[in-house]
Amino acid sequence: xxxxxxxxxxxxxxxxxxxxxxxxxxxxxxxxxxxxxxxxxxxxxxxxxxxxxxxxxxxxxxxxxxxxxxxxxxxxxxxxxxxxxxxxxxxxxxxxxxxxxxxxxxxxxxxxxxxxxxxxxxxxxxxxxxxxxxxxxxxxxxxxxxxxxxxxxxxxxxxxxxxxxxxxxxxxxxxxxxxxxxxxxxxxxxxxxxxxxxxxxxxxxxxxxxxxxxxxxxxxxxxxxxxxxxxxxxxxxxxxxxxxxxxxxxxxxxxxxxxxxxxxx
Amino acid sequence: xxxxxxxxxxxxxxxxxxxxxxxxxxxxxxxxxxxxxxxxxxxxxxxxxxxxxxxxxxxxxxxxxxxxxxxxxxxxxxxxxxxxxxxxxxxxxxxxxxxxxxxxxxxxxxxxxxxxxxxxxxxxxxxxxxxxxxxxxxxxxxxxxxxxxxxxxxxxxxxxxxxxxxxxxxxxxxxxxxxxxxxxxxxxxxxxxxxxxxxxxxxxxxxxxxxxxxxxxxxxxxxxxxxxxxxxxxxxxxxxxxxxxxxxxxxxxxxxxxxxxxxxxxxxxxxxxxxxxx
Numbered sequence: 001x002x003x004x005x006x007x008x009x010x011x012x013x014x015x016x017x018x019x020x021x022x023x024x025x026x027x028x029x030x031x032x033x034x035x036x037x038x039x040x041x042x043x044x045x046x047x048x049x050x051x052x053x054x055x056x057x058x059x060x061x062x063x064x065x066x067x068x069x070x071x072x073x074x075x076x077x078x079x080x081x082x083x084x085x086x087x088x089x090x091x092x093x094x095x096x097x098x099x100x101x102x103x104x105x106x107x108x109x110x111x112x113x114x115x116x117x118x119x120x121x122x123x124x125x126x127x128x129x130x131x132x133x134x135x136x137x138x139x140x141x142x143x144x145x146x147x148x149x150x151x152x153x154x155x156x157x158x159x160x161x162x163x164x165x166x167x168x169x170x171x172x173x174x175x176x177x178x179x180x181x182x183x184x185x186x187x188x189x190x191x192x193x194x195x196x197x198x199x200x201x202x203x204x205x206x207x208x209x210x211x212x213x214x215x216x217x218x219x220x221x222x223x224x225x226x227x228x229x230x231x232x233x234x235x236x237x238x239x240x241x242x243x244x245x246x247x248x249x250x251x252x253x254x255x256x257x258x259x260x261x262x263x264x265x
Numbered sequence: 266x267x268x269x270x271x272x273x274x275x276x277x278x279x280x281x282x283x284x285x286x287x288x289x290x291x292x293x294x295x296x297x298x299x300x301x302x303x304x305x306x307x308x309x310x311x312x313x314x315x316x317x318x319x320x321x322x323x324x325x326x327x328x329x330x331x332x333x334x335x336x337x338x339x340x341x342x343x344x345x346x347x348x349x350x351x352x353x354x355x356x357x358x359x360x361x362x363x364x365x366x367x368x369x370x371x372x373x374x375x376x377x378x379x380x381x382x383x384x385x386x387x388x389x390x391x392x393x394x395x396x397x398x399x400x401x402x403x404x405x406x407x408x409x410x411x412x413x414x415x416x417x418x419x420x421x422x423x424x425x426x427x428x429x430x431x432x433x434x435x436x437x438x439x440x441x442x443x444x445x446x447x448x449x450x451x452x453x454x455x456x457x458x459x460x461x462x463x464x465x466x467x468x469x470x471x472x473x474x475x476x477x478x479x480x481x482x483x484x485x486x487x488x489x490x491x492x493x494x495x496x497x498x499x500x501x502x503x504x505x506x507x508x509x510x511x512x513x514x515x516x517x518x519x520x521x522x523x524x525x526x527x528x529x530x531x532x533x534x535x536x537x538x539x540x541x542x543x
Contacts, residue, residue, distance in 0.1 A: 072433055074425075099436035114452050122435035125445065138308035171431070178436060 166195025302514030343406030351417025382472030401477025416458025
């Protein structure tokens, strides 16, 4: 395992603070089965980090531990340390953590509610009740997700009336509404056509200003297009983590090279 | 080849026949009730108190209202308990305790309704020293609770995990997720199950015989006996009076119509049209 803290600093010398997330010695188990082995890496702030690897390599599981979503599944256990701005997430209140580290899922999962209520959801459960600020926050989030112009006249229609790509952007807007510092994206484009995918990628670029993004993808071109850093997972291990161009042009490990040149996976 | 074709045709015919038989039973019952009870259905039947034996006329207004009151009280007692327990089972329960509750609910569901009547008799009638509407509602609640538990649990479980995840990932607490996402998404299903459960107990007779008993007059309070349609049907059908027996048919027709209407309402609630936007 290549220690990447140095790589991170080298990539963004002007970055004020250290990495946004530091994972060290992370092991993960489903029951007795270990699916992640001693993962350590640092995720730089205000950048996009991509995690690639063949199906079942543990990249999604890894992503879920970053906001402890694995705890919603019975019989799972994570060992090791994850620091968010230097704070141990395992010791944090899980609700606080998830407000700071948002998540967008593989398949868009809007609530069976109106578009407005979908975006307002995270704010309402946080106790936002007053109409004006709520409406402003919803508009702001939809604008950030580049969806406002398409839905501004449909705010009180069912979210299910939107197309697949719009639904996924709605889910992003919903996640953005609580103003997360980190946004985890679990194969957000795997069910979308190329045009919708391009829109989401554009959106990710625009979010870098305010967010740190981590995206799991099995589309290597996507990783190459959007990410500053890329990590390659195989059989539950982080094989290589580096700047994206290094991973794709001069990978240090043979497995990485085999995977990105399409020899397996 | 031909043998297989013949077998196919025979089996097809047999299964079709059985299917036809099933639906024809319902229509046979309906036709029979309309034939015998239809003649006794009049405005008086819905507005008048029962007439003394061998006197013409009279109706079952008190029994219709009594059934309504009884069901309302049952819904007020039984549905909240069953619903809450169902939510617990689907969302919060630990494994061992949940399976105990689930198994108990299934057992309770299989207890003969007359036994439940006896329990309500012992629990309510004996201490109060009188038959009462309340005792009837307690008996029916005991029947309705396990039905409500199971339908609630079933429909809550049918809500996709991805919706729960979405809410939890937004920083919702578990109970917030259940209250604001899971229950609204399952609401139609739960409502349908509740209506069907209520329709089922609406026709229960045995548990009412020695709880709410019967009453030739209006019921004036929870602590008084009340006339109900099923018990009236029972009493009138075994009576020696021609007029009463005809009215029993009419009451059966009214009861069945109410239950069919409830079933239809349940179907409408669950219909796919507009069902996606809770």
